[in-house]
Structures are given as structure tokens and as C-alpha cells.
Amino acid sequence: MISKKWVASCFTFLLAIGFVLSGCGNTAQTGGGAASAPAGSPAASSAPSGTTAAGGGFALDDIKKRGKLVVGVKYDTKLFGLKNPTGGEVEGFDVDMAKALAKEILGDEKKIELKEVTSKTRIPMLENKEIDMIIATMTITDERKKQVEFSDVYFKAGQSLLVKKGSPIKGIADIKKGTKVLAVKGSTSVINIKAKSPDATILEFDNYQDAFSALKAGQGDTLTTDNAILYGMMAQDKNYEVVGEPFTDEPYGIAMKKGETALQSTVNEALKKLQSNGEYKKIYEKWIGQSPS
Amino acid sequence: MPDFSIFTDYFPIYMKGFGNTIVASIIALIGSFVLGTIIAVFRISSVKLLNWIGTAFVEFIRNIPLLLVVFVFFYGLPSVGVTLSGFVCGTVGLTVYTASFIAEAIRAGIMSVPRGQTEAAQATGLTYIQTMRYVVLPQAVKIVIPPLSNQFLNLVKNSSVLGVFAGFDLMYFGDQIASETYATFDTYVIVALLYLVLTLPLSYMALRLERKLAQTG
Numbered sequence: 426m427i428s429k430k431w432v433a434s435c436f437t438f439l440l441a442i443g444f445v446l447s448g449c450g451n452t453a454q455t456g457g458g459a460a461s462a463p464a465g466s467p468a469a470s471s472a473p474s475g476t477t478a479a480g481g482g483f484a485l486d487d488i489k490k491r492g493k494l495v496v497g498v499k500y501d502t503k504l505f506g507l508k509n510p511t512g513g514e515v516e517g518f519d520v521d522m523a524k525a526l527a528k529e530i531l532g533d534e535k536k537i538e539l540k541e542v543t544s545k546t547r548i549p550m551l552e553n554k555e556i557d558m559i560i561a562t563m564t565i566t567d568e569r570k571k572q573v574e575f576s577d578v579y580f581k582a583g584q585s586l587l588v589k590k591g592s593p594i595k596g597i598a599d600i601k602k603g604t605k606v607l608a609v610k611g612s613t614s615v616i617n618i619k620a621k622s623p624d625a626t627i628l629e630f631d632n633y634q635d636a637f638s639a640l641k642a643g644q645g646d647t648l649t650t651d652n653a654i655l656y657g658m659m660a661q662d663k664n665y666e667v668v669g670e671p672f673t674d675e676p677y678g679i680a681m682k683k684g685e686t687a688l689q690s691t692v693n694e695a696l697k698k699l700q701s702n703g704e705y706k707k708i709y710e711k712w713i714g715q716s717p718s
Numbered sequence: 719m720p721d722f723s724i725f726t727d728y729f730p731i732y733m734k735g736f737g738n739t740i741v742a743s744i745i746a747l748i749g750s751f752v753l754g755t756i757i758a759v760f761r762i763s764s765v766k767l768l769n770w771i772g773t774a775f776v777e778f779i780r781n782i783p784l785l786l787v788v789f790v791f792f793y794g795l796p797s798v799g800v801t802l803s804g805f806v807c808g809t810v811g812l813t814v815y816t817a818s819f820i821a822e823a824i825r826a827g828i829m830s831v832p833r834g835q836t837e838a839a840q841a842t843g844l845t846y847i848q849t850m851r852y853v854v855l856p857q858a859v860k861i862v863i864p865p866l867s868n869q870f871l872n873l874v875k876n877s878s879v880l881g882v883f884a885g886f887d888l889m890y891f892g893d894q895i896a897s898e899t900y901a902t903f904d905t906y907v908i909v910a911l912l913y914l915v916l917t918l919p920l921s922y923m924a925l926r927l928e929r930k931l932a933q934t935g
Contacts, residue, residue, distance in 0.1 A: 434742075510752065524826075610893050610894065610897055611893070611896075611897025613899075628804065628884035628889070629884060629893070629894065630882075630884060631882060635882075637792070638793050639884075642792065642793045642796040642797070642801070643796045643801045644792065644796070644803075644804070644884075
């Protein structure tokens with residue numbers, strides 16, 4: 426009897442250990458995958474892109490032959506690319522930019538196909554020619570310029586300030602000693618604001634909802650984070666507005682496959698045209714709620 | 719083995735949070751004891767209205783999470799024109815919340831003294847106050863000390879709720895250090911040790927008091 430019990434308890438113990446180990450194994454795997462992706466993709470990407478680089482690329486011809494522009498956009502980002510939960514349509518600033526480009530390049534804004542991308546999948550999908558370009562809140566960085574061709578800036582993203590309408594704070598310079606600045610714990614925006622205005626009192630909250638609620642409750646004078654998020658809050662409550670120029674520089678660009686310089690210049694020309702004919706301003710105001718600066 | 723260099727590197731920040739946690743705990747400890755006693759008296763009072771107020775307070779406050787009690791003070795009060803800082807809201811919320819438990823502990827202690835004692839005391843001509851002072855309370859105190867010290871220990875640990883409302887307590891700065899260093903485990907081990915520095919002496923004092931009262935019994 427005793428030995429039976431003993432065997433049973435041993436078995437349970439082993440089972441428990443097994444669960445723990447398999448749990449650990451999984452996390453280690455996903456952790457490793459996430460860590461290796463950004464490091465691995467540039468190396469993997471350089472080989473195929475080198476072969477197609479000649480002659481400014483073929484993507485533009487492919488698009489025209491196909492008669493359809495395939496664009497990777499986000500499906501989960503407020504204001505920029507969000508799948509409407511009721512209608513199923515994907516809508517946003519990035520989506521409207523994609524449609525405007527289709528109209529410029531192919532003459533019809535309906536000649537477009539949207540594909541969902543995430544920050545992790547967008548560059549691999551571009552490399553595999555699953556999409557012609559990425560318009561998905563992608564910040565232009567020197568590191569990424571080695572992997573893709575970027576268009577000119579189409580949205581000036583960066584850390585900004587949200588205040589109640591009529592607030593004396595009009596920009597980063599108005600943050601003085603004793604100004605209560607609300608932010609989210611552990612975000613780079615905390616580090617940035619401490620560097621820009623070291624005298625401010627910074628109150629950190631667990632998430633954006635709490636920080637915005639605190640601003641609404643008058644617990645602070647201003648809320649700081651990326652302006653794309655702040656514009657989303659502004660859309661939610663019209664009593665609040667984004668003030669001043671962004672004080673960090675994270676411009677969004679449209680990314681194309683490395684070496685596709687012909688497509689790149691076409692896109693840049695189209696962007697210039699959209700800006701001069703007022704189409705860009707219309708899209709900007711529709712989604713962002715302010716005029717482009 | 720945790721890396722204690724974080725403690726030396728971030729010593730001033732840890733101490734700032736530690737100090738605020740002590741201040742919040744002491745204020746809430748005194749406040750909740752006073753408020754809890756008043757509520758307990760309400761609950762055992764023969765006046766129907768006071769009785770009702772006491773019961774309503776205890777049942778309402780102790781049956782919702784502490785986080786939400788503070789939430790009401792922090793996000794709710796500004797809508798009626800009273801804006802208090804995270805530190806004040808956290809401390810007041812903690813006081814009110816703990817008071818509801820203390821009221822119950824004290825009430826239970828007083829109720830556990832047999833009714834015959836009160837009747838006998840009053841038969842000898844003692845007034846209500848005298849009966850309480852010389853007969854009931856000395857016996858009740860001994861019964862109340864253990865659950866009361868429990869509540870005070872909980873209070874010190876519950877003060878970590880301030881961290882959610884930017885109350886600059888130990889937990890708030892712990893979160894900050896963890897997100898800055900990415901050494902989450904090491905950071906919170908030190909936070910836990912600092913809480914122990916507060917709670918262990920409190921535990922010990924409660925035990926001493928308990929023994930002393932048992933002897934004088």
C-alpha cells in the first residue's frame with residue numbers, strides 16, 4: 426500500500442515538473458524568436474534584394490501590369506489602420522493615403538488591395554513580394570534604411586503633449602517647475618520628458634486609460650506620449666487637444682523593397698502632388714482632427 | 719541570488735519611497751484606529767440610526783476591493799470639485815478601508831465579553847461608561863489585540879495601492895526602478911525586504927503586547 430502511494434505521488438511530482446519544464450521551454454522559444462527576428466532579418470534580406478536592385482527595380486512595372494496596388498497596412502491601430510468591428514472595412518489615415526496613391530499611380534483609388542501587417546511581419550512580407558509597399562505607422566530610421574527604401578515623410582510622429590482646451594501650456598517650453606506631467610510607467614516618453622524638462626513633476630500610471638482619466642480628473646496639467654496615441658484620445662474627447670510640435674523626431678515613411686528606386690520616386694512625386702492639390706490636407710484633417718503643421 | 723547593487727545604485731529613490739510608505743502607514747494606522755473605534759461604537763449602540771450607519775459603512779466598504787475605494791477618491795472626487803493628490807487619496811482610502819475591518823474586530827471583542835458581566839456591573843451601581851471602562855474594555859482588549867495587529871500588518875502591505883495612483887510610495891518607485899533597469903526580480907526582492915523591515919517589528923510588538931496583557935489578566 427505504502428509503495429503504491431509513493432509511486433503515485435512520485436508520478437504526480439514528475440508530471441508537475443514536466444508541466445513546468447514544457448512551460449519554460451515555450452517561453453524560451455518565443456523569447457528567442459522575438460529577439461532574433463530584428464537581428465536576423467536584415468542579414469536575410471540583403472541577399473535577394475541585391476539581385477533585383479539593378480535598373481531601379483521592377484515593382485512599378487509589376488504594379489501597372491497587375492493593375493492593382495498591394496499595400497500592407499495595420500488592422501489594429503486607431504486612426505491609422507483599424508478594422509471596423511461592425512462593417513469589416515479597414516479604415517484610417519494610412520489606408521486613405523494608400524487609396525490616394527493608387528489614384529495617382531493607377532488612376533483609380535479602388536485599384537488597391539490591403540493586406541494586414543504587424544511591426545514584425547511587414548519587412549518580411551515586403552521581401553517576399555507579398556506587398557508592394559508598407560504604409561503602417563513605420564518610423565524612418567537609419568537602421569531600417571539599410572533594409573528598405575523610404576519615401577518622404579508623410580506623417581510627423583513624435584512625442585507630444587495633450588492638454589485640456591484653453592490650457593496655458595502651448596508646447597514643451599511651457600512646462601515649468603511644478604507642472605504636473607502625466608505619463609505611463611516604463612515608457613520611453615518618461616525618459617524623454619525628464620531630459621527635456623527636468624523640473625516637471627512626473628506622475629506615472631499603469632496604462633494610457635488611467636493616465637487619460639487622471640488628466641480628465643484634473644490630477645495633472647498635461648499628458649505626454651506619442652502624438653499618434655494622443656490624437657486618438659483627442660478623437661475620443663473633443664475637450665482635449667494636442668499642442669506644440671512633436672519634441673522627438675519619429676517621422677513615418679512609406680517603405681518599399683530595397684532597390685526599387687523607380688517606385689520610390691513615383692511615390693515621392695505622388696506625395697508632392699497630394700500635398701499641392703490639398704488632398705493630403707483633407708485626409709490629414711479627417712483622421713487627425715487638426716491641420717498638418 | 720538577487721543583485722543588491724541595484725539597492726546601492728538607487729538608494730535615494732528606494733528611501734524616498736520607503737519614507738512615504740512609512741508616513742502613509744502611520745497616518746492610516748492612527749486614522750483607521752480612531753475611525754474604526756467610532757464605527758464599532760456605532761454598531762453596538764442602542765440608537766437605531768447610529769447602528770444603521772455603522773452597519774452600512776462596514777458592509778459597504780469592506781466588501782469592495784481597496785483599489786476601487788481609492789479609485790473613487792482619485793477619479794471620482796474631482797467631479798465634485800475636490801482634487802486630492804495620489805498620496806492623499808491613497809492614504810485616506812487606506813484609512814477608510816482598514817477602519818471597516820478594525821470596527822468589526824473591536825465590535826467582536828466587546829461582544830465576546832459575556833452579557834452577565836455588564837448586568838452584574840450595572841447591578842452594583844456602575845454607570846454605562848464605568849461599566850465599559852472598568853469591566854468590559856479591559857477584557858475586550860485582550861481578545862482584540864491579535865485581529866487588530868493583523869489588520870495593521872495588512873494596512874502596511876496594502877499601502878502599495880498608492881503606487882497605482884502616483885502616490886510616490888515604495889511600490890511606485892519599485893515599478894520605476896524595475897522599468898529602468900529591466901532587473902524586475904532583483905528590484906522587487908529589495909522592495910519586499912523593505913516591507914519586511916516595517917512589518918516584522920510590528921509583528922513582534924504585537925506579540926509582546928499580547929503576552930504582557932495575558933500576564934496582567
